[in-house]
Amino acid sequence: MTNFLLSEYFSFGIVASILLTTWTDLASGALDGIIAGLVVGAIVIPIIQTPDALGRSLLFGLLLGLGMAVYQLLRVSQVTGASLGSIINSLDGSTGTIVGQMILQSVVYILYAVLAGAVIGVATTVPDRALKGAIVGVLMGAVVGAFFKWILGVIGIALDPVLFRLLTGLLIFGILTAIVGR
Numbered sequence: 001m002t003n004f005l006l007s008e009y010f011s012f013g014i015v016a017s018i019l020l021t022t023w024t025d026l027a028s029g030a031l032d033g034i035i036a037g038l039v040v041g042a043i044v045i046p047i048i049q050t051p052d053a054l055g056r057s058l059l060f061g062l063l064l065g066l067g068m069a070v071y072q073l074l075r076v077s078q079v080t081g082a083s084l085g086s087i088i089n090s091l092d093g094s095t096g097t098i099v100g101q102m103i104l105q106s107v108v109y110i111l112y113a114v115l116a117g118a119v120i121g122v123a124t125t126v127p128d129r130a131l132k133g134a135i136v137g138v139l140m141g142a143v144v145g146a147f148f149k150w151i152l153g154v155i156g157i158a159l160d161p162v163l164f165r166l167l168t169g170l171l172i173f174g175i176l177t178a179i180v181g182r
Contacts, residue, residue, distance in 0.1 A: 025153040026146040029168075032161065033145015034138050036169035039115050041137015044176045046122045046129040053129075057121035064117030065110050072106035108162050141172050 046053045079099055123130045145168045152159065159167070 022150065022153075025149050029149020029164075030142040030146040032149070032165050033141035033143070033168050033172070035141070036145065036165045037137035037139070037141015037172050038134050039119060039137070040169045040172045041140065041176060042130045042134040043115070043118050043122055044173055045133030045136060045180050046126045048177070048180050049129055050126045053122045053125040056125045057118040060121035060124075061114040061117035064120075065114035068110045068113035069106075072109055076102050076106060111166075137172060137176065140175060141168065144168060144172050144175065 043057060047057060076099065079102060119130070122133075148168055148171060149164070152164075
């Protein structure tokens with residue numbers, strides 16, 4: 001009888017562990033999907049419905065992206081010495097780890113600045129549609145992000161969180177464009 005109870009408790013523990021892993025994947029995927037869906041929904045739906053919002057979002061996005069690119073270039077050049085050759089040379093070899101990570105972070109920050117500028121541009125043009133798009137994007141992002149993270153977990157592919165948000169954002173962009181597009 002004792003062996004039966006121990007094996008029953010162990011089986012409950014195994015099932016709970018499997019369910020907890022699945023729940024963790026779903027919850028973290030939904031959270032990352034909400035972040036991506038908020039930005040993508042606030043940009044995509046108003047741009048499709050109001051063509052004037054595209055120009056302003058591009059303007060603000062490019063201005064903020066350019067400003068962030070200049071700032072990141074100054075930040076990276078302080079580490080390597082102030083020449084482009086030393087930056088390119090530092091990407092290879094033993095000294096390349098710090099500068100390589102800084103350059104990858106710079107690309108991510110520039111992308112975030114462009115997206116933030118696009119959201120600001122759309123929000124100043126059509127704030128009501130930007131809010132509606134953000135709400136739809138959050139709902140769509142939670143579902144798509146959770147499902148996408150769960151599928152990747154089942155397949156056994158682990159992605160960097162930034163790359164996962166980028167891919168989830170592209171997936172949400174495709175879905176919202178297919179639904180809202182004419």
